Amino acid sequence: GNSVTQMEGPVTLSEEAFLTINCTYTATGYPSLFWYVQYPGEGLQLLLKATKADDKGSNKGFEATYRKETTSFHLEKGSVQVSDSAVYFCALISPNNQGGKLIFGQGTELSVKP
Amino acid sequence: DGGITQSPKYLFRKEGQNVTLSCEQNLNHDAMYWYRQDPGQGLRLIYYSQIVNDFQKGDIAEGYSVSREKKESFPLTVTSAQKNPTAFYLCASSRTSGGDNREETQYFGPGTRLLVL
Numbered sequence: 001g002n003s004v005t006q007m008e009g010p011v012t013l014s015e016e017a018f019l020t021i022n023c024t025y026t027a028t029g030y031p032s033l034f035w036y037v038q039y040p041g042e043g044l045q046l047l048l049k050a051t052k053a054d055d056k057g058s059n060k061g062f063e064a065t066y067r068k069e070t071t072s073f074h075l076e077k078g079s080v081q082v083s084d085s086a087v088y089f090c091a092l093i094s095p096n097n098q099g100g101k102l103i104f105g106q107g108t109e110l111s112v113k114p
Numbered sequence: 115d116g117g118i119t120q121s122p123k124y125l126f127r128k129e130g131q132n133v134t135l136s137c138e139q140n141l142n143h144d145a146m147y148w149y150r151q152d153p154g155q156g157l158r159l160i161y162y163s164q165i166v167n168d169f170q171k172g173d174i175a176e177g178y179s180v181s182r183e184k185k186e187s188f189p190l191t192v193t194s195a196q197k198n199p200t201a202f203y204l205c206a207s208s209r210t211s212g213g214d215n216r217e218e219t220q221y222f223g224p225g226t227r228l229l230v231l
Contacts, residue, residue: 044206044222102149
């Protein structure tokens with residue numbers, strides 16, 4: 001079946017460090033891929049998305065490239081800030097859709113220290 | 115401002131009690147979803163609705179019920195049959211439901227945290 005696997009957290013970085021959060025997926029065909037962010041006690045916000053192979057999604061300094069050959073969608077940011085501290089979720093919508101259901105990874109908690 | 119509202123923010127359930135979580139959207143979206151989040155885990159789909167007066171079970175529908183009488187509203191009832199209801203519940207909506215909606219972004223509400231007394 002379809003699934004998403006993220007690197008385990010928590011990830012702790014110093015301000016201005018480089019961030020990578022790994023995400024790989026299993027799905028038939030070409031799913032759409034998403035990164036959502038959740039701040040403490042809040043709902044999820046879409047961070048970026050990519051809907052076809054080799055697409056790059058970007059927003060607020062974060063980037064992720066849809067790699068079909070490695071079934072990956074790793075999240076990167078060149079210089080993190082304390083305000084980036086949150087839980088990050090990788091997710092997909094499969095080609096056979098199931099009503100547009102999002103399939104989530106388990107989330108990766110990021111903590112950025114001043 | 116358009117968005118999704120959920121109420122209450124915190125809800126307490128007694129043993130054997132049914133409780134209802136509210137979800138309202140003013141985005142004119144066709145599709146609505148309910149997800150459950152447990153600590154340290156991703157979200158799992160409970161129910162979804164692609165159009166008014168129609169809904170389908172998700173992956174963990176047992177012990178839950180929903181209705182979709184209006185486009186704007188998709189309330190979730192946690193019944194006494196749900197033996198482990200303590201979780202964070204998130205409602206979401208997206209613009210379309212028909213055809214290939216892989217590109218449609220789901221927008222989430224702020225969530226309701228359900229606790230058992």
